[in-house]
Amino acid sequence: MPRAAASRARSPRCRCSCTPAPPPRTPAPGSAAASAPASHIRSAGGDHLLAMVCVGAWGAQLGAPLRLALPVAFPLMMVAGAALALWGLPMAAVESGIALSVLALGACIACRWRAPVWAACALVAGFALLHGYAHGCELPVAADPAGYSLGFVLATGLLHVLGIGIGELGVRVSGAALRGFGAAVAAVGAGFLYSALSA
Template sequence: MNRAASGRVRWSALAALTLYAGAAAAHSGTGLSGGFGAGFAHPFGGGDHLLAMVCVGAWGAQLGAPLRLALPVTFPLMMVVGAALALLGLPMASLESGIALSVLALGACIACRWRAPVWAACALVAAFALLHGYAHGRELPAAADPAGYSLGFVLATGSLHVLGIGIGELGQRLSGAALRGFGAAVAAAGAAFLYSALSA
């Protein structure tokens, strides 16, 4: 690996790990105020959700068509299903661990450059989306404007997917190793999230 690629990997690792401190903020279960604005801002407040959303886009870009678009479309759709399950009161065990595992697994997929079949990539992303949607669905009844909050949240999630696609495309043009380094850094952050969830 040349010096420039090595530097990009280190910066990617630093960027991913600095998000660790906000892990629980995105689904703390506390009361929520406002509507659209609060919903749009919410995904940016928790490192686990933010990293998972960016990784969905980045992995899709790494895999290429049709997954470049299929994964960022699958995730929000299945998040809605997960939120509906939460609103219906259906139980889901080990939620925080599952969300942490999603960050670890998606980062590892990028780091290992796993060329997953379309069905496998979509199934994995859909399963993780259910967990993220469920976590945020539990908070909707506490929001002042649940519909506005939901719309803002979905649009923010889409924005993070687009950011991830940009990172994936840029990473591949600059250096495949840089993108894999980004994935490894995210996987390391996911492992830290998982350790915290299991220790709680």
């Protein structure tokens, strides 16, 4: 195999914009390509899952209006990030940024950071752009882009709802337990970040 082809074969998902994606095909009814939100949750990595849950939990910890604003902003910006990937626009350090999002969001919960509305929304939107870009890079060849996008947006919403439930439970029952959850997520995120930077 030529050196250039071998390099592309080893490229991580965040560098997918280097090569044009093949045109998507419309999936047959009932096929795996037209996947339900549950299948997107199963296929998402642990870094994606933890970040999405933390968005809901942190929003619940912060209270109104961020209880709803953060879970709404995240999927909207994910769609924007996926569109950038599908258009072939480059984005650097996607994997490291996703790992950092787990660390940062967990730390926000652990430290109970009462971020201003604009700061919390900006932080979540920036991380969501990276997550969406990674999803766009992983678009299955046989998937319908619109259906796939709808699936991961719905899956993200379900994970946000789970996070809101965890956050509300922590706020009402044990704030210390909620902060402990955030600290544990931040520790896992630090491991993700180390692995991403070492790759």
